[in-house]
Each structure stands twice: as structure tokens, then as C-alpha cells.
Amino acid sequence: MISKDELEQFFRDEFPQSSFEIVSLEDRATTIRKPISHDHLRPGGTVSGPVLMEMADAALYVAILGSIGLVALAVTTNLNINFLRKPRADRDIIADCRLIKLGKTLAIGEVFLYSDGDDQPVAHATGTYAIPPAGR
Amino acid sequence: MISKDELEQFFRDEFPQSSFEIVSLEDRATTIRKPISHDHLRPGGTVSGPVLMEMADAALYVAILGSIGLVALAVTTNLNINFLRKPRADRDIIADCRLIKLGKTLAIGEVFLYSDGDDQPVAHATGTYAIPPAGR
Amino acid sequence: MISKDELEQFFRDEFPQSSFEIVSLEDRATTIRKPISHDHLRPGGTVSGPVLMEMADAALYVAILGSIGLVALAVTTNLNINFLRKPRADRDIIADCRLIKLGKTLAIGEVFLYSDGDDQPVAHATGTYAIPPAGR
Amino acid sequence: MISKDELEQFFRDEFPQSSFEIVSLEDRATTIRKPISHDHLRPGGTVSGPVLMEMADAALYVAILGSIGLVALAVTTNLNINFLRKPRADRDIIADCRLIKLGKTLAIGEVFLYSDGDDQPVAHATGTYAIPPAGR
Numbered sequence: 207m208i209s210k211d212e213l214e215q216f217f218r219d220e221f222p223q224s225s226f227e228i229v230s231l232e233d234r235a236t237t238i239r240k241p242i243s244h245d246h247l248r249p250g251g252t253v254s255g256p257v258l259m260e261m262a263d264a265a266l267y268v269a270i271l272g273s274i275g276l277v278a279l280a281v282t283t284n285l286n287i288n289f290l291r292k293p294r295a296d297r298d299i300i301a302d303c304r305l306i307k308l309g310k311t312l313a314i315g316e317v318f319l320y321s322d323g324d325d326q327p328v329a330h331a332t333g334t335y336a337i338p339p340a341g342r
Numbered sequence: 343m344i345s346k347d348e349l350e351q352f353f354r355d356e357f358p359q360s361s362f363e364i365v366s367l368e369d370r371a372t373t374i375r376k377p378i379s380h381d382h383l384r385p386g387g388t389v390s391g392p393v394l395m396e397m398a399d400a401a402l403y404v405a406i407l408g409s410i411g412l413v414a415l416a417v418t419t420n421l422n423i424n425f426l427r428k429p430r431a432d433r434d435i436i437a438d439c440r441l442i443k444l445g446k447t448l449a450i451g452e453v454f455l456y457s458d459g460d461d462q463p464v465a466h467a468t469g470t471y472a473i474p475p476a477g478r
Numbered sequence: 479m480i481s482k483d484e485l486e487q488f489f490r491d492e493f494p495q496s497s498f499e500i501v502s503l504e505d506r507a508t509t510i511r512k513p514i515s516h517d518h519l520r521p522g523g524t525v526s527g528p529v530l531m532e533m534a535d536a537a538l539y540v541a542i543l544g545s546i547g548l549v550a551l552a553v554t555t556n557l558n559i560n561f562l563r564k565p566r567a568d569r570d571i572i573a574d575c576r577l578i579k580l581g582k583t584l585a586i587g588e589v590f591l592y593s594d595g596d597d598q599p600v601a602h603a604t605g606t607y608a609i610p611p612a613g614r
Numbered sequence: 615m616i617s618k619d620e621l622e623q624f625f626r627d628e629f630p631q632s633s634f635e636i637v638s639l640e641d642r643a644t645t646i647r648k649p650i651s652h653d654h655l656r657p658g659g660t661v662s663g664p665v666l667m668e669m670a671d672a673a674l675y676v677a678i679l680g681s682i683g684l685v686a687l688a689v690t691t692n693l694n695i696n697f698l699r700k701p702r703a704d705r706d707i708i709a710d711c712r713l714i715k716l717g718k719t720l721a722i723g724e725v726f727l728y729s730d731g732d733d734q735p736v737a738h739a740t741g742t743y744a745i746p747p748a749g750r
Contacts (some may be wrong), residue, residue: 223381245359255399260392268343282391283584284556284606286422286694288722288740290715301618307698311583311629312555312608314696314739316724318714330714330724332696332740334556336584336607364562399587419720419740420692424581424586424604442590443562447719448691448744450560452588452602454578466578466588468560468604470692470742472720495653517631527671527690532664554663558694 207233208272216276217268226264226301234305234315236269238300239322251294253321253328260288262317262331265303270313270335273305280313280335287331294321299328311337343369344408352412353404362400362437369427370441372405375408375458377433389429389457389464398423398453398467401439406449406471409441416449416471430457435464447473479505480544488548489540493513498536498573504579506587508541511570511594525565525593525600534589535557537575542607545577552585552607559603569593571600575600583609615641616680624684634672634709638711642713642723644677647706661701661729661736670695670725670739673711678721678743681713688721688743690701695739702729707736721747 210231217224229237238261246257263282270280293299300322305315312334319329346367353360365373374397382393397420406416428434436458441451450468455465482503489496501509510533518529535554542552546594572594577587584606591601618639625632637645646669654665671690678688701707708730713723720742729738 254637255421256392256396259395259399259421263391263395281428282425284422284424285391285395286420286558286740288420288714288742289418290722292417306696306735314698314738327714330722330740332694334696420560422604424556424578424606426586442560442599450562450602454655463578466586466604468558468602470560479643527693528664531667531671531693535663535667551658553700554697556696557663557667558692560692561690564689588619607710 213268213317224264225247226269231272234269234273234308236265236272236303238265238268238301241298247295251295253299255289258319258329259287261299261301261319263333265301265317266333266335269303269305269315273308277337278340283334283336285331285333287329289329290304291326291328293328297321297323301333344411347402349408362402367408369440370405370409370444372401372408372439374401374404374437377434383431387431389435391425394455394465395423397435397455401437401453402451402469402471405439405441405451409444413473415474419470419472421469423465425465427462427464429464433457433459441445449473454469480547485540485544496536500540503544506541506545506580508537508544508567508575510537510540512575513570519567523567525571527561530591530601531559533571533573533591535605537573537589538587538605538607541575541577541587545580549609551610555606557603557605559601561601563598563600565600566593569595585609616683621676621680630696636676641675642681642716643711644673644680645708645710646673646676649706654731655703659703663687663697666727667695668708668736669709669727671741673709673725674723674741674743677711677713677723678748680695681716685745687746691744693739693741695737699736701736705731705733717730721745
């Protein structure tokens with residue numbers, strides 16, 4: 207299994223505009239954190255939906271790469287997200303991801319998203335990544 | 343029905359970080375366009391999934407506000423997106439949205455996303471917005 | 479392309495419990511129809527959600543088999559459905575399906591479901607089928 | 615909170631064609647079980663997708679009614695399901711549901727579906743129910 211440091215280096219190299227921290231990385235699971243700034247807010251003082259979608263997608267990608275190695279060309283094929291509660295404008299967003307299938311060609315996982323410090327999720331997503339043949 | 347200009351002004355005031363143009367606005371339908379820059383790309387020279395998700399969400403919001411007026415607090419409750427083809431790195435992204443239900447409390451629509459000039463969509467999304475009581 | 483008769487025979491042989499009629503079959507598109515009986519209803523005198531989900535799934539399968547031939551082992555990997563309006567208890571359900579991607583390993587389509595004679599859809603679904611290698 | 619017996623009686627009265635057993639019922643969670651017969655199978659000797667969708671929808675409904683009381687007119691507005699593994703033809707299907715939001719007008723939950731005795735899920739669903747005003 208790849209280390210948290212190697213994976214963070216990969217994201218800095220390949221996705222320099224990404225801005226999350228890998229809090230923990232286990233087999234088929236990860237937790238990532240993103241600091242929220244004014245650019246991420248929308249009217250009503252809450253974190254915008256696209257920021258949550260981006261975090262869900264990133265958490266799935268980290269969990270998959272952490273399990274199968276640095277397959278840069280794995281691509282999202284489906285993402286479904288339910289927005290549950292208004293995120294807090296003054297807290298980091300935490301994404302907890304767990305893969306529920308890691309097959310030869312498809313990986314599927316779920317992600318709970320939280321405002322840091324709250325135990326009720328602000329959103330829940332499921333997503334599918336297609337894994338290219340060379341990736342296995 | 344609200345005009346395209348009023349709606350663009352609303353987005354400039356309320357979502358200054360948004361960066362799309364409203365190409366057309368009809369009852370329950372809209373087309374929006376976003377110029378793609380280096381920040382929106384990911385490895386493999388393609389537009390990142392979150393940029394497409396953001397465009398799908400924005401197109402739904404524009405179509406809803408265009409139909410019911412400036413309800414800033416309408417919020418996304420569900421978004422489901424299928425990624426179909428690799429978007430071109432050197433083309434704008436176009437989002438064509440059509441509402442399929444505009445009820446008292448929920449609006450549901452679908453969005454086809456394209457690389458400008460191509461007739462095969464790069465992604466397809468469906469989304470639900472909850473409309474607050476004051477919004478009607 | 480396979481004919482409507484061949485496809486109906488296939489469903490009678492392989493899915494004897496299925497009970498829909500193929501109204502039309504084109505390249506990457508189909509319309510199917512299911513008569514509604516008391517068994518398909520739920521409290522409130524409406525067609526149950528699972529009947530609509532089954533119709534959406536069947537329409538996708540018909541459209542895919544109609545386009546690539548009788549690949550019995552193509553399997554659904556994802557289905558997302560939005561329920562829009564209460565279907566009428568006394569009308570057939572019509573499902574209009576159009577494929578939006580027909581790739582080597584994945585086919586993705588959308589389905590609008592109607593109570594026969596109404597022009598407003600009762601539900602909208604998108605679904606993905608995985609196509610086994612032998613199927614191409 | 616309503617009892618398991620009251621809820622089973624409600625389903626026998628209102629949904630006589632339903633055929634599942636409520637294994638457990640807690641606040642915002644339930645497990646239900648459905649015996650699989652030949653009618654539920656599809657080519658390849660596996661349980662059909664619509665049977666799994668029906669179980670997911672039913673488990674959500676049971677969890678919601680178990681938490682808020684017998685609101686017969688609560689209706690599904692969205693269901694998203696990922697099919698993960700081939701279910702076994704000779705085993706009951708078990709659906710484990712947990713609500714992740716129980717609001718005034720919307721309830722959202724997730725469901726893991728299993729072939730009885732296996733610890734890897736065969737499918738995972740998320741669903742939304744709209745709760746009518748009289749239901750609260």
C-alpha cells in the first residue's frame with residue numbers, strides 16, 4: 207500500500223490546484239480535510255455544493271489510489287450526492303470515504319461529508335471510478 | 343419571467359467567484375457557457391469532474407431562478423452525474439439544462455454538458471433543488 | 479440490428495415473468511409499454527415506485543440489446559430515478575429510452591416514464607449497464 | 615415509536631403483495647428480509663435488479679414509518695442504486711437501512727443489500743422520501 211506522504215506528493219505534482227490534506231489513509235478508506243475560505247461560500251453563509259462535490263470526488267480518488275497505487279488515469283464515471291444539512295461557513299470540511307467495491311474495472315465508494323466538529327453529516331455521496339486496464 | 347441581464351447581475355452580486363455566461367434563457371430551460379483555463383484541467387489534459395459538476399449545478403440554478411424569480415436560498419438537495427466522454431481541454435464547456443418538474447417545493451431538471459462545438463455530450467446530470475416557502 | 483420480434487422472443491424465453499410490450503425499437507432508442515393491474519398499485523391509487531424502476535431498467539436493457547445484440551449477461555451497475563408526478567392507476571406505463579453513451583464496456587441511457595396519454599412524465603431515470611467482453 | 619408487529623400489520627393491510635419480513639426495527643434503522651423464489655431470478659441464476667430496488671425502497675419506507683408513524687402517503691422522490699456483486703440465487707435478500715436525515719419534509723437514508731450469510735454487499739442504495747405535511 208502506498209503511503210500518505212507519497213499520495214500527498216502525487217496530488218501536489220499532478221493536481222497543484224487541489225487543496226486538501228489527507229488526514230488518514232487505510233486499505234479502502236480515507237479521511238481528507240479542506241480549509242474553507244470566502245471563495246467557497248455562497249449566499250446564506252454556507253459552503254457551496256460544488257465544494258462538497260469536489261471533496262467527495264477527491265476522497266474517492268484518494269481511497270482508490272491508496273488501495274491500488276498511483277493510477278492517474280482512473281476516472282469518475284458516476285457521482286451521486288445528497289445534501290443533508292447546511293455546512294458551517296467557519297469550519298473545515300471533512301470527507302470520510304470507504305470503498306464498498308474494488309473490482310478489476312470499477313471501484314465504488316461512499317463518502318460522508320462533515321463540518322469539522324459536528325457529528326451530523328452535511329452531505330453523503332456515492333461514486334464510481336473506472337480503472338484502466340494498465341492500472342491493475 | 344426574469345431577464346438574462348437581471349440574472350447575470352444577480353450572479354455577479356451574489357456569487358462573484360462564478361464565471362459563466364448565460365447564453366440563453368427560456369421558460370424552464372437555459373444554456374450557459376464557461377471558458378476553460380489551466381486551473382480547470384486534470385492529468386491527461388481534460389476538464390476536471392468538479393468543473394462539470396459545478397456547471398451542472400449552476401445551469402439548474404439558472405433555469406430555476408429564471409422560472410420562479412430570484413430565490414437566493416433555493417438549495418440543491420440531490421445531484422447525480424454520469425461522465426460520458428473526455429472533455430476537450432481547449433474548448434469552453436456548454437451546459438444545456440431543461441427542468442422536468444417545477445413543483446411548489448421541489449424543482450428537478452436534467453443537464454447535458456458539451457465541449458463547445460461537439461455534438462456528443464461529455465456528461466449528463468440530473469438534480470433536485472428544494473424551493474423555500476417564501477420563494478413561491 | 480436485431481428486430482423487435484426477435485427481441486420480444488428473447489424476453490419471453492429468458493424473462494418469462496416480464497410483462498411489457500416493445501412499442502418501437504430504433505438504433506439506441508426504444509419505447510416499451512406495460513399494462514398496469516391491481517398488483518402494481520400502492521395506497522393512494524397510484525403505481526408503485528418499484529414498477530417504474532423495473533420499467534426503466536427493462537427499457538435500458540431493450541435499447542442496449544437492440545443496439546448490440548442479445549447479450550443476456552449485460553448487467554445494470556447503476557440506476558438513478560427521480561419520481562416526478564403520481565402515475566394514474568388506470569393507465570399503462572410507457573417508458574421512452576434513449577442511450578446517451580454506447581461504449582465498449584459501459585452503456586448509459588436515460589428513460590422518461592409516462593402514464594399513457596399524458597405528456598408530463600411521471601418519472602425520469604438514468605442507468606448504466608456493464609457490457610461483458612464477449613458481448614462485443 | 616411504532617412496534618414491529620404494528621408495522622408488519624400495516625404492510626399486510628396496505629401492501630398485500632409485499633413479501634418481506636421485518637427482522638429488526640430501531641430508531642432510524644431497520645433490517646428486512648425477503649425470501650427469493652424462481653420468479654425473482656434472471657438469466658445467469660441471479661436475483662434481478664428490480665427485486666433489489668424494491669427491497670431498498672421498502673427498507674427505506676419501513677425505517678421512516680418506524681420513526682415517524684404510519685404515514686401511508688410518504689412517497690419516494692429519488693432512489694439511486696449501485697449493483698456491486700452477483701446475488702446468490704439460493705439465498706434470501708437482506709436489506710439493512712439507516713436514515714441519514716429525518717427532516718420535516720424530506721427523509722434520506724442508505725441501504726446495504728446482502729445475500730443472506732455473505733458479508734460483502736450485493737448492492738448499495740440511497741433514497742429520498744417526501745413526507746407530507748400531515749405526516750408530522
